[in-house]
Amino acid sequence: MSYFYRMKYAWFICILLIVSCKDVDKVPSSLWDAQEYDETEKDITSEIALNQDWIKIVDYEGLAPLLAKRNDTTYVVNFWATWCRPCVKELPYFEKINEDYKDRNVKVVLVSLDFPDKLEKQVIPYVQKNLKSEVWLLDDADANGWIPKISETWSGAIPATIIYNKNKRTFYEHSFTYEELKKEVESIL
């Protein structure tokens, strides 16, 4: 608990400082960049991005802290997309893990790699209908930059999953059955 509070305090300061030096040092954001690149075909209108709380939209910089937490929780982070058939097939297993292992400090986060222009019509309706776990959307075009940071061995194919806690971290570039996923989660607890 005290660790968490300390971190919270530190992050607050960090954000303050980053914001305070924004004039000198532009904080990169693919969301803004995308709008600069193409005025006619906006990825996400700020309206859609702001007026929904189903999905947290981040660039890699925003995602990175999720993959580097050092607390008592075990994180199961799955990379998926609505158009990815094997991903959609295994999502119920992740949902079940999130539900069944809640009491054992396991948290599932589903990171969508859908194109941001599909957010309103495709991703949000799917999430509303099917998912209870926390859903993020990674809106960052520089895949060659962030894929190796997530895992050196990741070719970029999805589904892909990271299961980690403060003691161990494993990256998987393949689909799971429920039994396989359960076994991996059990092995790290």
Add this chain to the structure above:
Amino acid sequence: MKTSFKLIAVAAVMALSFISCNDKTTAKDIATAAVVVSDKISEAKPINTKGYGIGDAATDFKLKDVDGSMVSMTDYKDAKGFIVIFTCNTCPFAVASEERIVALDAKYKDLGYPVIAVNPNDPNVQPDDTYELMQAKAESAGFTFPYLYDADDKVYATYGATKTPHVYLLKNEKGKHIVKYIGAIDDNVRKANAVKDTFLANAIDELLAGKVVSLKETKAIGCSIKV
């Protein structure tokens, strides 16, 4: 004790932020540092342990094109090399790349590097990738290059492709097709007009200029190959 920890944490964060203001280090670097700090990474069950690396000699193939003919690299007598792209009919990343692939063929075929596209998906698993639908795709997308059906799913596995699109740039060196570049077409699959770095075209240009390819491998998100 608690307070001193707090002070250390705050001091560390302040130091980081201070550096970021002065040295133009971006917030991204701080985030990366946070990842590097994480515990030792154990990678289990890598899906692709085989396949080609840079410098390997790629095998030729004989696969059926959408026009019914059989295509091999040996059919091209004058080619200096090949742009072999594993792609498919409906993967959003493949679809987003179609125009760029056609443009690459238009530019580099005459310079000695034609495109050969290969669809590795098994239509029993991915019904959108039947041979008939491949023919329709080649027609509608205006493919000017062979679009081959990897019927036995052997070619993609030999090459080590894991997703679509997945590019292998080959150079003909004394009759051997040497792998010179593996990865993405460019640095922005989603938006052709936001591309800053044309990885594949740069690599071909370097080969044409008699240089060594400087960026040999890149990563991109793609649809896993369905077999």
